Amino acid sequence: MSGDIAWIGLDWGTTHLRAMLVGKPGEVLHELASADGVATLGPDGFEPALLALIGPYLPPSGSVTMIACGMVGSSIGWREAPYRPVPCAPLDAAAAATVPVNDPRLSLKILPGLSQSNPPDVMRGEETQIAGFLATHPGWDGILCLPGTHSKWVEVSAGEVVSFQTFMTGELFALIGGQSVLRHTVATDGWDEAAFAEGLDDALARPERLATHLFRLRAAGILEGLDGHAARARLSGLLIGAELAAAKPYWLGRQVAILGAETVASAYHTALAAQGLAAEVVAGRDAVFAGLTAAASELAGRRA
Amino acid sequence: MSGDIAWIGLDWGTTHLRAMLVGKPGEVLHELASADGVATLGPDGFEPALLALIGPYLPPSGSVTMIACGMVGSSIGWREAPYRPVPCAPLDAAAAATVPVNDPRLSLKILPGLSQSNPPDVMRGEETQIAGFLATHPGWDGILCLPGTHSKWVEVSAGEVVSFQTFMTGELFALIGGQSVLRHTVATDGWDEAAFAEGLDDALARPERLATHLFRLRAAGILEGLDGHAARARLSGLLIGAELAAAKPYWLGRQVAILGAETVASAYHTALAAQGLAAEVVAGRDAVFAGLTAAASELAGRRA
Incomplete structure (x- = not known):
């Protein structure tokens, strides 16, 4: 074998x-x-x-x-x-x-x-997913969203990455949910679509209020017995909503595709749909494989 | 003795x-x-x-x-x-x-x-500092800022706490600087006034961009060799700036006093001064002592 x-x-x-x-x-x-x-x-x-x-x-x-x-x-x-x-x-x-x-x-x-010099930004690994997406979508222009520990929003045009912007959303979700005072309020799993939507709405309406929206979860846990699953979904909604608010110059009125693992890609798809945007979703694993395949072909071609 | x-x-x-x-x-x-x-x-x-x-x-x-x-x-x-x-x-x-x-x-x-029911919020300990401040400032009306792990902005009128709002600023600073990917960029101590002011300005101008402002620190560390002390001060500026942006309905055009430990109170004083606001600063330790003293007097009076 x-x-x-x-x-x-x-x-x-x-x-x-x-x-x-x-x-x-x-x-x-x-x-x-x-x-x-x-x-x-x-x-x-x-x-x-x-x-x-x-x-x-x-x-x-x-x-x-x-x-x-x-x-x-x-x-x-x-x-x-x-x-x-x-x-x-x-x-x-x-x-x-x-x-x-x-x-x-x-x-x-x-x-x-x-890398990008102004504003300074970096990616490692996502570029291969982007290459894989373009290999399977030749000629595609638009915005790629790669959610994760460090979410990326990427403008692609004429086969090139024009610019990109990173958000620490996934890492903040893990740190705040798992290690801050909110760990007493936020469950380690579970979901609640309505609570996610509320978090999104609050964050999109007043994205600058993140640090107080966060503590409100704790207070609602103490005073109102907020359910841990709902708190987890609401925390996710607050953080993704804040990211969408800040990334709006990227996605507003554009063609968007999301490359990522199923659960997180689905959350971003739902969030963008609530803003009236129908994004294509591609599994991150498939995009990585296509990108590595494209690299293998290039290397084989150089050797040939 | x-x-x-x-x-x-x-x-x-x-x-x-x-x-x-x-x-x-x-x-x-x-x-x-x-x-x-x-x-x-x-x-x-x-x-x-x-x-x-x-x-x-x-x-x-x-x-x-x-x-x-x-x-x-x-x-x-x-x-x-x-x-x-x-x-x-x-x-x-x-x-x-x-x-x-x-x-x-x-x-x-x-x-x-x-506690406050709408929006839900809670405090424990700060109420005693507030009581201490009022004991030494009889008749004072205005806004108290109590910076810390969970910063509080408090409206005080006619001897009562009217409303308050909590921000997880100090906890976010510790988690992000100490445990996120920024721990490779942010020093554990040191300060840089110019970097603090830049972080403040960036956050006050675009407070909704916090998650991307944060990652930019990491990228600047990699691409531009950003100094660890400057990164620490800039992180503080970004988080305090975002808090000031969200708390603006509290402090804008109001009389403000800051109750807190010297270092953090000084950072908030500087930040408010950059917004044209001259806040009084009272040591948190003195406020707690005055509040506990007022409580001791009340209890002694009830026993007498």
Whole structure:
């Protein structure tokens, strides 16, 4: 079976490592994942973590081409792949950094992220999702929303990333819900669509009041017995609503597609629908795979 | 020496316990403090924590009157002192909860906090600072700002708290600076007045953009080598600026006094001064002491 592997794509972020083992005709033979994210590894931990995940699938001899995206290419990653400044195409496989390895079966390149100088901003990993989206939507112009720990709003035109803006929404949700005084009020799971919609409305109406909207959740928990699931959905609505209010110059009157994991993409889709905007949703996993595939094709073309 | 103690005031919050041992003529004989905050203690931990701090100063026989304010009166405190709804005077010693104790030398009452039903909000401890401020500023009408973990803006008129609003500014500063991705960018101390002013200006101009202003600090750290002290001051400016933008209906065109610890009170004073407002600053410690003293007088008067 290992002989069937043509190349391996790696989505290696702060908290996770995901591998897609791809066969000759381009289909995914195996998808593997571990919790060996960049934040958990020291400088000497990357190669062992990679081998622990994919080692059993490697051929006994010869090397397998691997292409990675994400924080693995940052200054705290395995090897730094310097940012490419926008405006530019989201993908340039020729700019990938070659990683020195000990195991001769590994042949690894890391795709660079994108940077913007004014206002300063950076992304790592999302550029590969954007490239994948454009590979499956040739000629598409508009706005991409990539929700997550650090949500990105991206203007795409003529195959290039023109500008982008990052919001710490997902990280704020985790910190505020899990570690602030609101942890006594906000449940760790569960949902309530009405409470989400209320949070959205409050935040969109008065987005500058975030810090007081947040404490009001705590007070409502104490004084009114606010349900933990409702509090969680309302917190999400407040934070996504504040993001939509600030990102309005991006999405208002534009064609928008959301690239992300199902749950969070669905929340953003609902939020935009409430603003009268019907956004396309593409699974983040599919976009990453398409982007890594595009990079593999570029590299194969250069070798040919 | 212990015979000189007339009463003891306790400021017992989430993270600290402070005691003021007061002599007959009203002067403070000793100020003591420990890290035995409410959040660190279980239900049976309060009396031992109190005795550990003040035990050496207690007389061998007889009991000493003690008056406490703060989270010690919450549902996770020693004994719950139910909220008093606004509008009301900040202090009503008759509503204090009597705490059952084992050591006969202790005679402890906990002052209640204040609640507001619409919008829902609560305070515990700040009401005693407000009472102390009014005791030293009789007839004062205006807006009190009590910056801190959960900053309060309070409208005071005719000796009553009319309304108030809480912002999670201090808690957000600690969480975002210490635990988010910005911990790589933001120093744990240090200051830069110019960076603070920039953060204020950015937040007051576009307060709804907080989540993206925050990530911009990270990007500026990566791309421009933003100094950690400057990043810390700028983060503070962004959060205080967002609070001032949202609290503008409170302070605009009003008489404002700030009650708080020196460093944070000074930051708010600077921020309000940049908006053309000259606020009086009163040390939070002095306000608490004056409030506990007023409560002690009320209780003594009722006994007399």
